[in-house]
Amino acid sequence: MTSLTVKAHISNLSMVQAALEEWLDTIGCPMKISLQLQMAVEELFVNVASYAYGEGEGDLTLTFDYEEELSLVRISFRDQGMPFNPAECLEKEEESTRLQVEDRGVGGLGILMVYKTADQVHYSYQDGWNILTLEKKL
Amino acid sequence: MTSLTVKAHISNLSMVQAALEEWLDTIGCPMKISLQLQMAVEELFVNVASYAYGEGEGDLTLTFDYEEELSLVRISFRDQGMPFNPAECLEKEEESTRLQVEDRGVGGLGILMVYKTADQVHYSYQDGWNILTLEKKL
Amino acid sequence: MTIDKKLNGTSLVIALEGRLDTMTSPQLEEELKTSLEGITDLTFDFEKLEYISSAGLRVLLYAQKVMNKQGSMKVIHASEPVLDVFDVTGFVDILTIE
Amino acid sequence: MTIDKKLNGTSLVIALEGRLDTMTSPQLEEELKTSLEGITDLTFDFEKLEYISSAGLRVLLYAQKVMNKQGSMKVIHASEPVLDVFDVTGFVDILTIE
Numbered sequence: 001m002t003s004l005t006v007k008a009h010i011s012n013l014s015m016v017q018a019a020l021e022e023w024l025d026t027i028g029c030p031m032k033i034s035l036q037l038q039m040a041v042e043e044l045f046v047n048v049a050s051y052a053y054g055e056g057e058g059d060l061t062l063t064f065d066y067e068e069e070l071s072l073v074r075i076s077f078r079d080q081g082m083p084f085n086p087a088e089c090l091e092k093e094e095e096s097t098r099l100q101v102e103d104r105g106v107g108g109l110g111i112l113m114v115y116k117t118a119d120q121v122h123y124s125y126q127d128g129w130n131i132l133t134l135e136k137k138l
Numbered sequence: 139m140t141s142l143t144v145k146a147h148i149s150n151l152s153m154v155q156a157a158l159e160e161w162l163d164t165i166g167c168p169m170k171i172s173l174q175l176q177m178a179v180e181e182l183f184v185n186v187a188s189y190a191y192g193e194g195e196g197d198l199t200l201t202f203d204y205e206e207e208l209s210l211v212r213i214s215f216r217d218q219g220m221p222f223n224p225a226e227c228l229e230k231e232e233e234s235t236r237l238q239v240e241d242r243g244v245g246g247l248g249i250l251m252v253y254k255t256a257d258q259v260h261y262s263y264q265d266g267w268n269i270l271t272l273e274k275k276l
Numbered sequence: 277m278t279i280d281k282k283l284n285g286t287s288l289v290i291a292l293e294g295r296l297d298t299m300t301s302p303q304l305e306e307e308l309k310t311s312l313e314g315i316t317d318l319t320f321d322f323e324k325l326e327y328i329s330s331a332g333l334r335v336l337l338y339a340q341k342v343m344n345k346q347g348s349m350k351v352i353h354a355s356e357p358v359l360d361v362f363d364v365t366g367f368v369d370i371l372t373i374e
Numbered sequence: 375m376t377i378d379k380k381l382n383g384t385s386l387v388i389a390l391e392g393r394l395d396t397m398t399s400p401q402l403e404e405e406l407k408t409s410l411e412g413i414t415d416l417t418f419d420f421e422k423l424e425y426i427s428s429a430g431l432r433v434l435l436y437a438q439k440v441m442n443k444q445g446s447m448k449v450i451h452a453s454e455p456v457l458d459v460f461d462v463t464g465f466v467d468i469l470t471i472e
């Protein structure tokens with residue numbers, strides 16, 4: 001298992017993406033799935049950087065894990081920001097996909113993209129930590 | 139401060155290098171110093187992966203830190219392998235640089251390269267942890 | 277990401293290479309803010325676009341809204357990962373994809 | 375890293391692009407094991423070599439030892455970071471650097 005702790009700041013996105021891309025290469029992840037996972041991680045990273053700590057600062061820990069017997073990639077996010085269960089936004093975002101162009105506002109699609117890309121998304125809040133885990137079969 | 143924990147295995151070198159390179163880019167490190175630091179980190183990473191845990195397995199934690207007021211980059215390595223102070227190899231490696239080609243064996247230059255590249259190298263052994271820190275002014 | 281523009285009268289073709297993501301979308305947005313004046317026919321060529329994140333969708337939505345007022349817009353040569361994103365977000369119904 | 379070879383009689387020029395490091399050195403070593411037979415004149419062109427680590431030095435030392443027996447070897451166009459490494463490791467005294 002690999003873990004990466006950074007300030008939850010947008011300036012660290014490139015580093016996280018570079019590390020993730022190399023890690024996925026190392027475990028032999030096919031290009032298509034690699035791009036999907038990079039997209040999902042981008043969405044969640046940007047959300048934590050933008051919202052989790054409000055005006056304040058805080059850390060984000062990512063862990064990358066590969067279960068070889070199952071060909072399963074597991075990526076988790078841990079932060080100590082405000083409790084936020086993304087599943088609660090899902091329905092609203094699903095609805096917004098049916099809006100016409102003029103009725104669409106900016107944003108509000110990232111979480112939907114994450115849920116549609118991952119095979120499983122699991123959220124829990126424990127001892128002040130948001131723990132969000134994505135799973136994807138290679 | 140950014141930290142990265144990986145299995146001390148050579149297969150993780152590319153990920154560490156990718157993360158380091160992006161991080162150095164992010165803080166505005168000039169190309170030349172970036173390449174020097176990547177070289178130094180490679181030497182130390184490979185050493186921990188090759189020797190620290192003998193035949194066993196273990197983790198390596200790298201931290202990247204930038205003190206903006208001093209333009210100072212600080213990179214540290216922490217592992218729980220056998221106690222090893224690289225300074226003890228320095229003299230022998232210095233001597234080997236004066237050998238003729240036929241008398242040179244394979245290896246035994248990495249630590250010298252690290253000391254020559256960094257402005258400061260600091261080693262300590264605390265509570266079962268090797269802690270090695272490089273400093274370099276940008 | 278690199279942005280390649282080809283202007284032909286009031287037709288503009290914008291070819292993107294790389295990733296249209298959080299880091300690069302502001303670049304495209306800036307470009308569009310100065311390039312769409314007088315354009316009646318906008319084409320995005322996504323042949324070399326590796327992936328798009330929601331930040332990229334936001335810019336495409338902006339472009340579509342502008343072009344709805346002054347002409348037409350289409351997206352060509354989008355790759356599978358990009359089409360998948362258009363699909364799950366309902367952008368397939370908003371954009372003209374060829 | 376990419377390895378580009380140009381053979382001219384018993385002269386061989388090997389141009390490297392990228393990094394000669396722990397991950398890529400084995401590639402060069404393999405290449406040398408099959409390419410040096412009968413060569414009397416070996417040139418490494420390092421114009422596009424970004425950096426070299428001790429794993430790379432090891433392969434150069436191997437090449438120098440082979441060439442000492444059968445001809446000559448030189449390194450051309452090495453960049454500053456690479457020259458620095460040759461300098462601190464005493465490779466400046468072992469290699470012929472132009």
Ligand SMILES: Nc1ncnc2c1ncn2[C@@H]1O[C@H](COP(=O)(O)OP(=O)(O)O)[C@@H](O)[C@H]1O
Nearest residue numbers: 047048051052084089107108109110111112330
């Ligand atoms: N980590 C988080 N902490 C608190 N709120 C969040 C977090 N992530 C997302 N949100 C909220 O959920 C909304 C939807 O997020 P998302 O689908 O990524 O779209 P966008 O960020 O573009 O609005 C955000 O606008 C924000 O209000």
Ligand SMILES: Nc1ncnc2c1ncn2[C@@H]1O[C@H](COP(=O)(O)OP(=O)(O)O)[C@@H](O)[C@H]1O
Nearest residue numbers: 185186189190222227245246247248249250428
């Ligand atoms: N982390 C470590 N733990 C134990 N021994 C080490 C460690 N790093 C280096 N060494 C020892 O120091 C020697 C010199 O290391 P180095 O200068 O990197 O050259 P090389 O690895 O090519 O021999 C190694 O051969 C090894 O015996």
